[in-house]
Every structure is written in C-alpha cells, then in structure tokens.
Amino acid sequence: MKYDFNKIEKKWQKYWADNQTFKAVNGSDKPKYYVLDMFPYPSGAGLHVGHPLGYIASDIYARYKRHQGFNVLHPQGYDSFGLPAEQYAIQTGQHPAITTAENIKTYRRQLDQIGFSFDWSREVRTSDPSYYKWTQWIFIQLFNSWYNNESDKAEDISTLETIFSSEGNTKVNAVCDDNVENFTADDWNSFDSKKQQEILLQYRLTYLAETEVNWCPALGTVLANDEIVNGVSERGGHPVIRKKMTQWSMRISAYAERLLQGLDKIDWTDSLKESQRNWIGKSVGASVTFNVIASEAKQSANYKSNTSDAERSRSDQNVISTTLNHQIEVFTTRPDTIFGVSFMTLAPEHELVSQITTPEQKAEVEAYVLATAKRSERDRMADVKTISGAFTGAYAEHPFTKEPIPVWIGDYVLAGYGTGAVMSVPCGDERDYAFAKHFNIPIPNIFDGVDISEGAFSDKEKTVIGNSDFLNGMNYKKATKRAIYELEQIGQGEGKTNYRLRDAVFSRQRYWGEPFPVYYDENGMPQMIAAEHLPVKLPEVEKYLPTETGEPPLGNATVWAWDTNKNEVVSNDLIDNETIHPLELNTMPGWAGSSWYFNRYMDANNTEEFASKEALDYWQDVDLYIGGSEHATGHLLYSRFWQKFLFDKGIVPVDEFAKKLINQGMILGTSAFAYILKRSAEMPVSYVNEDFDKFQKAKNFFSDGLKTFVISKELRNKIVHNQATKKDLVEILKYDDWFDSESKKKGLDIKLNDISAIDIREVHVPVEFVNSSNEIDFSKYEKWNSDIIGAVILSDVAHREVEKMSKSKYNVVSPDQICIDYGADSLRLYEMFLGPLEQYKPWNTAGITGVHNFLKKLWKLYHQGENGSFYVSSEGSPPSEGLGEALKTLHKTIKKVQEDIENFSFNTSVSTFMIAANELTAQKCTSKEILEPLLVLISPYAPHIAEELWEKLGNSGSISTAPFPEFDASHLVESSKNYPISFNGKMRFTMELPMDMSKEDIEKAVMAHEKTQEQLAGRTPKKVIVVPGKIVNIVG
C-alpha cells in the first residue's frame, strides 16, 4: 500500500478540526502548559518556508506536552494592524480591513495545511474591534495611573489627587515630567480644573507631551529612525527634519529598574537579556549643577586680583545675581574627575542655549543650531568623525574651584540622553579630548603618572587622582564617593542613576491602527471615554493619506466627534465644544495590540472582561514562547512593561509574561543576480533629451531580451560598490566583438561610446533566469522601469548569495508546493532537520527527499504483509533475539528523542528516527510492542502519518493524548564494549571486550593482542591508560 500523504494529511486535518482535538479547556485536573508563538502579521505575500519554522518547533513541544499529560494551551492569531495594509489602501483605495481579512484567509489555509495543533477557538486579531476594545481599555488604565516610587508600583491617579490636595507635590516621590513646578496643597486647591489636569498629565503613565520626532513634510508623517536613509525618507527620498510635536507617550522609564531586575528571573537567552540590558542602559554616577555666570561678571571674576574692593564686591554681587538665573545640570559617571573639567558642552537643542549666549556669539551659535537641526539624529550618529561646535560666550562656575568654565555647544552631546549637557573632562574622555584639541581648549591633567599628550585616559581601574584638592591620591571608587559627598555638602549635586531607556512615543499619524479612546474638551484637555462605551471603532475615511492641512488620516473622517450625552461617535459638523467634542486623530503604534495578546488567549471570547480572573489565575503565564530575536527591544520590552503595569493594578497574577523564550533562527533563501544597464542617476534630464535619440537606440538594441556575458569577479565587485565605469562596460560588451557586429546587423549604427551616462547595477533576479539559457523578457518585472536601457548581463558562473527571504529578492520558497509534492509531515521534519532551531540556515528544497524517503521507509515498516499490505504482529511478546534488538532500538530512540525535545534539539531527533527506521527495517521488525510506541515518539514531528498508522493499529481516537512511552534503561545494558585501542592518543584498532572486565584484565588482553605487539615493535610501553567502558591508550 502506497504512502498517500496528501490523502492522509487532509483526512486528519479534517478530523482534528471536526473533533476540536486541540481545544484547550480552562481548568482541568491536568497541570497546565502554555506554548505560544509570536503571532504573525498577515502580509499579502503569504507564508514562505521560513515562517513556519518556529511554529513547527512550538507545535512539536505542545504535542509532546500533551503526550506527557499536560493541559496544553497552544493558540494562534494575527497582529493585523500595520503599515503594509495601509500602504496598499493608499495605492488602491481598498479598505485595509478587506485586504487584511483576505490575507488572514490565505494565512489560515497555509497554516492548516501544515497540521498545527492550534486551538483556533481562541484566535485573536488585533484589528478586530472586540479585541482592540481591550487595548483601548488598557490605555485608559495607564492614563488613570501614576508611578509611586515609594511603593515602587503604579497606583490609581486618584491617590495622587488626594496627596496634592492635602500636601501639595513637594513630598511626592513619583515618576513624572522633568519640568513639573512645585506647589502646596493650597496652591493645588486654588488651581482651576484645567490647570489641575495639566499637572496630572505630567504624572500619568501615558501622557501628552512635546516630543522631538523625525517629521517628513512631504509624506505628512513621523518616520522611525530606520525609515530614514541619508537624511531623506526611505520611501520617495523626501527631506526629513527634526520637529517637536505633541504626541502620546508611555512612561516606560518608570519601570526601567524593574524591567532590568526582572530579567534575572526569566529563562530567556543571554544575548536577548543583554540587548534588553543595553537598551535600558543603566549607568550610575552623579548629577552636578553648574551655575552660569554672566559674561561681564566673568570678566571681573577673571581680573579679580587686580580690581579694587569696591569693584570686587560689585562683581561678587553680579555673580550672585546672575547665578540665580541659570543653572546647568549635567549627568556624569565620573564625578571623580570633576577637577579636570575645562569646559562644558550643551546639546544644540538645549533650552538654555538661547538664554545664555552672549550677543557677540549669537550669530555663530544660531547658525550652528540651525545646521544641526537639519540633520537627522541617525545622520548625526553616523558621522562621528567630524568635530563641530560653537562657543556660547557664556561661562559657568566650577562648583569647587569657582574658576570660570567656558560653555560650548556641540552636536556630540545628544539632547535626548541625560540632561543634554555634559561637564567636559578632556583628560578623561576621548570625545571631550578631541573636542578640546579641535577648539584649542586647555586639557588639564588630573591623573597621577599618566601621559595624556596623545589622548585621554579613561581606564577607571588604574586611576589615581591628582591636582584635585580633596580627591588627591584617591582611586576611582573612593574619589567618586567623596566627590558626591562634597557636592551634596554644597548643594550642587547628588548621586544619581541614569537610564538610557526613553519614554516610548505612542502616537502614529496612520489610519490602520487602534483609535485612541480620547476626545478633547473645551479646554483642549484630553478626556477618556468611559470603558463601558468601548470600543471606539475606526471611522471610515475617503482617503488614507494625511489631510491637506497636515493632519493624520483620521482628519479625513467626517464622523469623528464624541457626543458626551449620547456617548457615541457623531458627525464632526456637530462639534459645539459643550457636549460634542473632537476625537483624537492619531492612532496607536503597531506594538499596542501585541503587548498583551498572550493574556487575551487565556479567555479570548470574553466580552465582559479583558480576561476572567479564573482564566488568568489558571493559565498564569506563557511557559514557552518562541519567536524571532528581532523583537528583542521592541515587542518583548513593551510587553514586559505592560505586564508589570497590569500586575501592579492587580489585573494579572504574574509580572513576567513568559518564563522561557527561544529565538528561532531565520531560514535564508538563495538569491541570484544579474546586471542591468540603467540610465545614470547623475545624468541630468536635459542631457537625456539631447541624447535621447542615442538613448532610445541603445534601448532598442537591447530590447529583445536577456543577453548573456561573462563578467569577472573583480568587475562584479566594482559594480556592487558602484565603482564600475563606462570603460568597464565597454570591456564587457566588446567581449566576442558582439556589440559592434550586432549593432551593424540591426542597422542601428551606434557605437558603445555613444551610449552616454549609463550605470551598471547589480539586481536580484529569479533563480530561473540564471538557470535558463533562453533570452527572457524581463520587462514584466516591475522593478525594472523605463530608466533601464535593458541588457541583463550574467556572469558565466552565476553569482549566488544566501540572504533573507524576500519577495523583492525573488528568493522566496513557498510551503504550498512542498506540501503538495512531499506532504506536511515531510515539510515539518525537514524544517527541523535543517539544523539547530536558533541557527540561521539556508533553505535548499532538494534536500527534502531525505526526510521524505524516511517517511516512506517508516510507512513500509508497518506494511510488510503480502503485497505490501498493512501488517503488524500483535502476538504476545516472543522473547526472540530479534525483539531484543528491536527493544534496544526503541528505548535508545525514546531516550534520545525525549532528551532532544527537552533541549529543543529537534534536528538530532530527526536523525534518531531515521536511524531507528533503518535499524528496525534491517531487523525486519513487525512487532506491535515496538511499532506502536514508536508512533507516539514520532507523532509530535509527523502527526499525520502517526495518526494514520495509529488508527490502522486498531486504536480509536487521536494519538495526540496517548501517553509518551517510558524509557527503560534495562534494554540498553550492554554485555560487551568495542574498545578503541590507541597508541599515543591515536586510535589504531578496536577490540571487543566484556563490559565487566577489570582494568587489569583489559590491560592484559590488550597487551596480548597481536596488533598491539605490531604497534609496539618490541618497545615496552611507558604507561597504559585503561578507562573501563571508554578507551585504552598505550603510551610508549
């Protein structure tokens, strides 16, 4: 009987769906186990073979846990809000909800054909109002909370209001905006409601604030750093500027320390934890306040010794009066180097810059500020070599020496880190050193026995401080402590811990995202829509682009106002600022919906609650989470933040959502390349017009298809690095004198030199192109537009590279055809067989025959009857020698497979199955005693064939909950060992000796062997090492 995988797989997929085999129940006598995959974004391109890798691994684990008697929750859903659907909508006018639904359908079909054991009754879609209702609800909870540093948790905002009205805010230890003003209880009670709300907003865990963003005026949207290339937008190449905008933010910084500490109690990979630690970026040091002295005061201060008493007292007054005006606060990790400060540097965006700059320096400073504003942050970061800055003309006073310190601005200081200002210690910091050298600022040396003529000395361990008053002779640790103490004594500093982690901007100027449950009242203050009126559904819009006035796409909605009487969305025309108010136009970012979905699966269909308390208490958290490492600092950090917040509010029972996390590696595709001739980007349009005739002729020349040439490796490198010149082109085309003769033949009468301003570029092409010797019409490939003259040049040995699978690289392999040709079980086995789960590895469809043949062999093992009919002997247990061997094979396999699954080493268990099948085939094993438990072992990996054979064995129902076979070590006991006999560490021959033979007897036996004598050639061995059960080594 043939192994008809297509029929078998369909049959069992239908069976599982019809019987809801994998539906998890909330509450059970069995212990719970929650296996989760990172849910996919349903893109239009569908799945490629890389996507299911992690799903297969988690599915194997989930199935294994079911065999072990766990109540397994293994859900799946879709992260269905996102940019591609919106982009498609902009291009085609098609509503994102429609395309998303279609894409989900495709995904579901593709997932189903692979035979996953998902509980689809719990499916979630982030773009579904019944889901995002709760995303909005969590947003409201965040809005209604503040972070109390005393209790170290989030609390209801009402507790803060109570404190304010009874004692003001001076004693409150809360995480809040930097610039909150102090007020007393009386002040608070006298404030009007608007003022009170403004203040509260500075404490809420989600808040509105002016944030500096990358704004692209042409696209009318904010761009993320990675959407900007060389200072212009990746899409369209439009200029991008830094701009302040009012945006919703999430006060994740409140949780910085807990996010850091929490890493210690979860079983995630070290590299991932390390990325999160770096991202949180804790650094311990001090904050130091420097008083700014006015320029005239500074001058008198400088000449103090020469001035009269009267003048001195006047200047002192001057100093005092001006120091009250401005203070510069800096953060430093090296307070021990405070006596090495020779200047200060502010970020150009620092708010003090305009206030302290002297009239003489104004022009220079303003020019510099403007110049930096034009550069994107990434641009600034990328260009670290160029030193630039400007002197403000202002001076600050050293807290101890009272010496004047010039205040500079420089773009190496980032506004977004610390306080946006640094005390510059050129002798101890490379950047400060370079800056000081460049602008001829003195570099005082405060390190004993260190030469700083060539560069700064930043080694903390070897530091001995000198020239530093009370810090002299101290090491880094001592000096730091003392410096902080002294700063505290004079009230100009304190020990401080700084985190790199910034509050997360939560507003997007997009259509296809969760709308905020927020309207703006007559004072322009944000108000939450009461939870019982959620969800606030996305409005319909005519177009998905920003409005002409630059408002986000929701600004196009005509029915987008909130009626506080009727508690529903009404037409904008009705806005009266009394009962009907405008709604928020921004939407939430992609990570909103994915930051809590793992909790929703526990009770996905609950309409009353986010999830019931019973469900949350039962499932607790994710036991195993599998997904890509690219989410290390995004999704995985935000989710931990929300989880901790929800924990503080008593909504969820644990403050870390996933106990164990594994990153699956990427499956890479093989790309092929060709080389195109393209109108040079540098060629001005006017030039094209002049030369249009020649350009067209060249185009005609190449128009009839693909040409094949030989290109050298060197030339290829040139092309890739955009260094190929026309001379190189001439060289290629002269090959075989092909160009000249062809040109004449066609009567085009052009010479190579006539074709001006042509670039040669490397482009991805479908692999079939490279394999084909035919001329191929490439005009149907959209990427190749009218700027392309047309020739495609292939190297003799087509260049291939292994890279990420992507539609644009034409290297995508779809699982669909593989399921048709080889079956889902083969696909599952092969994906696991490719290599370790975490590793990046290339895909090669050809190799699948190996695992496919194994499945056929396995099938045959159960069909050794007449004409290959199903035959498994269920005769008792004949103690024949054959079965002894088979038992050994079985138990060896049980042991190895169980170990492998628990170590997530799925690739080696596939090998183990192959070995088992090979051995049992050789043993001609037909015993049910062996072949039945074997099926349970294989079932997590290849569930369809396992179910089919399980049924044929006469079992009713699914194999999925059959108990995992128990390993019995007694079957593996060996009576003898084939000892490797080595001489000086080199294995020469083997010898079969009894297991229980003593060390001495082994040595005797080995020494008596003729080959030993041969090897020794008469010499007497110096030493004989015998490790019973392992090895014999003779040293001589």
Next chain:
RNA sequence: GCUGAAGUGGUGGAAUUGGUAGACACGUUGGACUUAAAAUCCAAUGUCCAUUAGGACGUACGGGUUCAAGUCCCGUCUUCAGUACCA
C-alpha cells in the same frame, strides 16, 4: 568601538562530564532492476601517499594544559547579528 553568537568534508549539519572526528542526510560516482525513464535497492565518498597491507595530515590560525583536545586555557584572525558620540 562595545555586546552577543559562530568558524568542522563539495553542502546542511553530528559528536554526553575531554575518550574511535565527520552520525544522519543532501550531492557526486559506480552497480542492480527497467526497452527506457522515474521510483527503489546495493556500494563507495575528509584530503594526500600507497597495487594492497597500511601510513601521513586534518575541526579558522598560533601557542599551552593533558595519557588523550572540535571540546579546557592564553593570544590572533574572520563571519554574522544587535547597538552606538550614552557623558
């Protein structure tokens, strides 16, 4: 620069606490079956020397520890990923 991971045949990759390097596959070659192909089965397959027997070399490179090193230690190089003027 920093952090993390990794370097093993033509390819993907195996190798418990240091104990027979290259399991299991792919590919290649040869053979069987077939009119032929496919499928299937059998054999060989790290490199080099040798007719065989056998030998030398071999886990990025250079050292070291050890009876014994892919594995442990020191140094170097390369690749990949993340991150970056973080004060």
